[in-house]
Structure formats: C-alpha cells, structure tokens
Amino acid sequence: MGNNIVVGYEISKIGKKIKKVKLTKPVLKSGLKREEKRQLKLDAILRHAAAAFMEKGYYKTSLDDIAQLHNVTKPTLYYYVKNKEDILIKCEDVASVRINGLLDQVTASAENGFIQLEHFIRGYVDIITDDIIRCHIRHRGQREDKAARNASLKMHRGIEHRVREIIIKGMEDGSIRDCNSTIIAILLFDALNGISAWYRDEGELNHEELVQQVLLLVTEGVKNKV
Amino acid sequence: MGNNIVVGYEISKIGKKIKKVKLTKPVLKSGLKREEKRQLKLDAILRHAAAAFMEKGYYKTSLDDIAQLHNVTKPTLYYYVKNKEDILIKCEDVASVRINGLLDQVTASAENGFIQLEHFIRGYVDIITDDIIRCHIRHRGQREDKAARNASLKMHRGIEHRVREIIIKGMEDGSIRDCNSTIIAILLFDALNGISAWYRDEGELNHEELVQQVLLLVTEGVKNKV
DNA sequence: AGTTTAAGTTACTCATGGGTAACAATATAG
C-alpha cells in the first residue's frame, strides 16, 4: 500500500496544503529532509541489494537477506520498493542515468569519433566498478513482467545505439576504419560488460593496465604487422 | 538410486557375467543398444533443458517444464539425472569436450599463434550456436554445491589458459604483438561469450559477417591509420 | 515362460520465500 504512493504526488499534496497558509522555510526544509532521508535509504537498499545479487545471484538472494543487510525486516522494504523485481528496475534507472550521463559528456566534446570512443571506454570501465551498474548489466532484460522487460531492453538498445552513433561519426570523420558499426558496438559492449563480471577495483590487476589492454585491442588489434 | 549406477560399472558387470558363458553378439549388441538408448535420451533431456534454461533462465525453469518438453514426468528425469544442478554439470561436461576438442584441433596445426587464434575464433563462433554450449557459458560457475562450483571454474580457467598459451606462442613466433596475454584472452572470451547470448544462426545476421567483424577487431582494431 | 531390471507413473512431503494484514513506535505539523 504505502509503496503505491508516488513521491511526486506526496510533495504536491504537501505543497497545496501549505501554499494557502505559509511558505516558511522550516516546513519546506523538513519536507526536503524527509525526502532526502527517504532517498538516501532507498539508495542504501539498492546498493545492498545489488551487492547481494552480484554475490549470490538474484534468485538465491531473498528479500530477508537484503532486509538484514540493511538492518530492517522484510516488510519495511516494501515501503521503499514495490516488489523484488522493482529493485532491479530501480537499479537500472540509476544505471541509465549514469551511463547516459557519461555518453552526454563524451559526445559533447568536439573530438573525433575515435577519441570519443576512447573516452567512452575509459569512463565505462570506471563506472562498472559500481555494484548497481554491475547489477544492471548482469540482470538487464531479465524481468518477469513483460512491460518491464521491454523497457529494460529498450533502454539498453538506446545506449548501444548511442555508441553506434559514435562509431558512425568516427567512420565519417575518418578516425575509425570502415566496419559494421552495429556488430562492433555490440562486441565492444560484450567485452566491457564481461569485465564487470570479474573485475574488482581492489584486486591486484591495475585499473590503468586493464584500460590500456582494452584500448590496445580496440585500437590496433593484436596482430603484429612488422 | 538408479542414477547412482555409473555407466562403466554397468557394462563391466554385464561383461563379467557373460565372459564365462558365451560372448555372443546379440547379448553385447542389445546391451549396447540399451546404453545407446539411454545416452540418446540423456542427450535429448540435456538439449531440452539447455534450451529452456536459455529461454526462461535456470530458476524460472522447473523440472516439470523440462520433463514436459521431453514428454515424461518429473520423477523420470531423476532416472537420468541426479538433481537439477546435475543438468548444468552434464551440460558443462559436453561443452568441455567440444571446446577442448576444438582447441586440440587448433593447436595441433603447425601454424603460427595468430593463425591458430583465428582458427579458434572461427570454430568457437560456430560452436556457440549450440544450446548446450550456450547453457554452459551462461551458467558456468553458478553452482550451489561448492565442489561443483570449483570444478566448473577450474574447467573454464583451463580453457582460458589454453587460449592464453596460443597468444603467448603468437608473441614468441612474432605473429602477435606484445600484450598482456591474460587480459587479452579474457577480453576475447568476454566478447565471444557475449555473442552466445544474442546470436542465432537463423537470424538475419550473416554468420560469416559476424566472424569477419570479430576478426577485424582482433586483427587490426578499429582505428583508422591513414 | 517366467523372473529380473529398466523406465515411467501417481501421489505425496516439505522447505523456501514472496507478499500481506494488522499492529507498534516514532517523527512532524499545527
């Protein structure tokens, strides 16, 4: 029940009530504080859940597990989240914002296509350290609800499409060789997403060396042309 | 119970019994037939299960589903398989044989490292069309039983290691440029395994073009060096 | 032919875990 109340609605309701009385700061401030607190708790839950999903897998992680990680009981989760699948959806929302943000940043520059692609790869390898992003990558498209599944696939296709655009741009400005941009974009994503399954920032493998090797492969391939 | 009887034991038992009486063909033949039939049925079950796992996911596929696909009831499966997880294990056994077989074939040639790598890529893209292989790729390492999980990871590391050896050989014979063979092997696998999640032989995308693009990426990269 | 073994069935048990109802405590507004 509680989880059906949309945040936006809640705010506007408060706003209406207050508008006719007084628009003092304490009211607004505490209102925001509450929202902030709620948002922070939701974030923490998503983070805990994502970490658990990555470690044990979605189906092997119970809501009780997640609740325990957050030091609450299971029903409390339902105050922040519609159901188990909604956790995946909310993680994906976060991931979408971050990845598209990266793409915004990368495509905003005046650099040529190849350089933009290089920037994207760098940024993406940084990003996939985050459990929420990794959770999205691992579970994207995996939704019982049909509408949710389609939304997830569409969102990922959107991202893939933007990378393809970068590649096409590179082919037009001559910085990227002639290739099938669709396939190359997918292959690149497959490789990068694969990384997210095993790479940990704390590990022995140097972050920079990883990026170097990905760029080596993408830039020149491994064949020796002496 | 019945599933605990190892195939080899069964055969040797029959053999002993017969050795002292008569080694007529009909007996051996029918014995083989039985084993053959059993093996064929097991194969069919694995194939059905793998297809279902790929379509709906391991946890969303019940043993009843798999049984139905094979036109038997659930308990019958237990005659061929120890438990649900055992299906994954048996799929992995099949996959291991095929992939290592490919590697045997590839490394047996006198070609240089790069050509061997190329051959492997070609062969692997062929192989990952098979549902059982795809099932292995998607579910490798995902085992509730610890021993089984370790075995799965070990087997995959073994394969990865052999590819790394090819790369190292290529670096030694000068056909592959200097690189971190471990990372490159993993990246290559990530890309190839990623393919297995979306590529269908029946689809519009030409098999040869896919291979071409993978080889383009691995061979020369996408940067235009004009 | 008659006995044994393989192969399959029906009808259960039972743990797990998602989701809910009803109640309790805590914070915030007026």
Next chain:
DNA sequence: CTATATTGTTACCCATGAGTAACTTAAACT
C-alpha cells in the same frame, strides 16, 4: 500537546517447485 502521517514490526498466508516413496508397465535375459 495532541493528531496524523511516516516508518517499522510481528505473525501470518500461500504458491511454487525440488525431491521422494510406492506402485505399474515394458523390455530383456536365461
């Protein structure tokens, strides 16, 4: 200081699905 929304709890329900026991049918060996 009281009323109300927010946040959380305990104690359930109930569907699902893995695995088993006991029984039946079909095939195969002697």
